[in-house]
Amino acid sequence: MNILDTAVLILYFGVLIVVGVIGINKAKSEKDFLLAGSRLGYFSHVGCLAAVIIGGAATMGSTTLGYDFGISGFWFVTMMGLGIAALGLFIVNKISGYDVFTISQLLGKRFGEGTSLISAIVTAIYTLMIVVTQVIGMGSVIHVLLGWSVIPSMLIGGGIVLFYTILGGMWSITLTDIIQFAVMTIGVFFIMFPYSVSSVGGLTTLFNSVPENHLSLTNIGWERIFQYFLLYFFGLIVSQDIWQRVFTAKNQKVMKSSAVSAGIYSVFYALALSIVGMCALVVLPDLSESQSAFTSLALEILPPGMLGLVLASVCSALMSNASGALFASATLITNDIIKVYFKKDMKDKEVISTSRIVTLGLGVLSIIFSVWIQNILVALDMAYAILSGAIFVPLVLGLFWKRVTSTAAFSAIIASSIVILITFIIYGVTSTLPIIYGIITGVIFIVGVTLVNTNKHKKIDSDVEFSSSKRA
Known part of the structure; x- marks a missing residue:
């Protein structure tokens, strides 16, 4: 990367820090801090939901799958999109009548304190593992692009997310998510996708250049498609970081429509990145590791300035996912464990201060785990397997x-x-x-x-x- 691209990336990090500081003034009450006051309209809510669904693993993973399997790589993120759409269509009307912030609160109202406690612990572990995946991803991106060693890169990326999440809670996360959604959309749809297709001579040339099986929607294999269904379709429906974002909408109509819209956006995002991965196969057929397809192609084809913006979009996806998951885990521990079992009469200011302390502790813990694991796919699979396998059935059967x-x-x-x-x-x-x-x-x-x-x-x-x- 040249000086201009590095400056764009560092400027972007600076903007997020400033926005995090602005969020402090908006977080006046518990509801402001945990749910951004539940005042978001349709467009801002769509941006927040899309930003929390699509993380760095989804962005770089879809490109990797496009490189390896072609167009069928879109199933990974598509299952996430179908999950959030199903949440909007079938679950929102069941949960919006409850005065709750978390999944475990809902299970507690339905089944009692014991179920609330165990579901809070399981879901908090899941959300913490999601943070770990994103911190690993941030460390990898910063390491490759700026040449810094992996561990300091994780500390810097995770530290920025931790900083603005602690300051303004959900308001800071919401404000940064809207920026991150815009940067993701511009970076992928208006820069990376057209430049990638142009680099291979257009879509027709691309389709004629890749192996024939790369054009099949099932080339990735039915077993893996089913695995994505189990992990991500079910997982998105009962994901605390998604639920907490859903509750930031101002009414049930916005919840439903924005969830479906975010699901549709995810499908198009998945298709675009799968095609980018196919372009990478044509331009860079001898990559030693397909996981570097996105960044390697970006470095190869993008002009100065554009490269910095596209790489900022990758960091956007990572940071929005990390901040949402980190805050969801802190909310579960503060609201469903500490407030229920240790400090039952907490006022709004006490809830906010306690949540900040818990967020700090979890953030430090997630960075430690990231340095220890350093494998984004292992952490992601473990997180969604625990959530889909343990929480989905009790929650959905309990509702219906x-x-x-x-x-x-x-x-x-x-x-x-x-x-x-x-x-x-x-x-x-x-x-x-x-x-x-x-x-x-x-x-x-x-x-x-x-x-x-x-x-x-x-x-x-x-x-x-x-x-x-x-x-x-």
């Missing part, structure tokens, strides 16, 4: 089947989590089997325990009726 009992939901989350962790050890973190076994375990426990409890109550009721009639 009124007979589900508190004991059933609690035991299902515990049993599914144990099964997932055990099968991770047996089959590895890249296998789909832990998710499948987790979901099956959840269904068995939910249905089985609910039916046993129902039959037990019926027997008790019938015994009481029999005793009453006998006395009579």
Whole structure:
């Protein structure tokens, strides 16, 4: 990178820090700090949802899959888009009537404190792992582009996110997300995509230059498509960082329409980056690692200034995802654990200060884990497997089947989590089997325990009726 591109990237980081400071003045109450006052209209809400869905793993991962598998690489982010659209179409009307900030709060209202606590712990672990993936991604990008070593790069990228998240909470995150959405959109759709297609002589030339199987929508394989469905479709529906963004909308109509719109945006984003990956295959057929397809192609084809903006768009995707997940994890711990079990009478200012302390602690922890793991795909698969396998079934069945009992939901989350962790050890973190076994375990426990409890109550009721009639 030349001096102009480096200046663009550093200027962008500076803008995010300034916006984070501005967010302090807007976060006056607990609702302001946790949900940006629930005042967002359609356009700003779409931007925030799209920004939190599409992280750096989605941006660079889709390009990598396009390089390796062609157009079918779009399934990765498309499943995320379908998940957020399903949340808007089928779940929003079920949850918007509850006065809650988190998934575990909703489960607590439905099934009791025990279920709320265990779901808060499981979901907080998931969101923290999402932060880890994004910090690893930021470290990798800064390392490749600026030539700094990986660990300082992670510290700088993670530190900027931590700084503006602590300052203004959801208001700072929302303001930065709107900027990041604009930068992502311009960088990918209006710069990277057209420059990539132009570099290979147009779409027709591209399609004639890549292997024939790269034009098949199923080249990536049905097994992997199914894996993405299990991980990301289910995962997005019950993702705390997504839910918290959904609740920032000013009404249910905005929640629904913006969720569907963000889902559609994600599909187009996935298609554009899959084609960029195919262009990288034509321009740079001998890459030693396809994971560098996006950055390598950008360095090859983009003029000075444009390169800095496109790379800022990658950092945008990473930072928006990281800040949302970090704040979601802090909200779960503050709102559903500390406020419930340790400091029940916290005022708004105490909630905000406690949340900032928790955010700081989690941010430092996530950076430590990032330095330790240094593998973005391993961390991402583990995060979504735990969420999809352990939380999806109790939440969705609890919303749509009124007979589900508190004991059933609690035991299902515990049993599914144990099964997932055990099968991770047996089959590895890249296998789909832990998710499948987790979901099956959840269904068995939910249905089985609910039916046993129902039959037990019926027997008790019938015994009481029999005793009453006998006395009579």
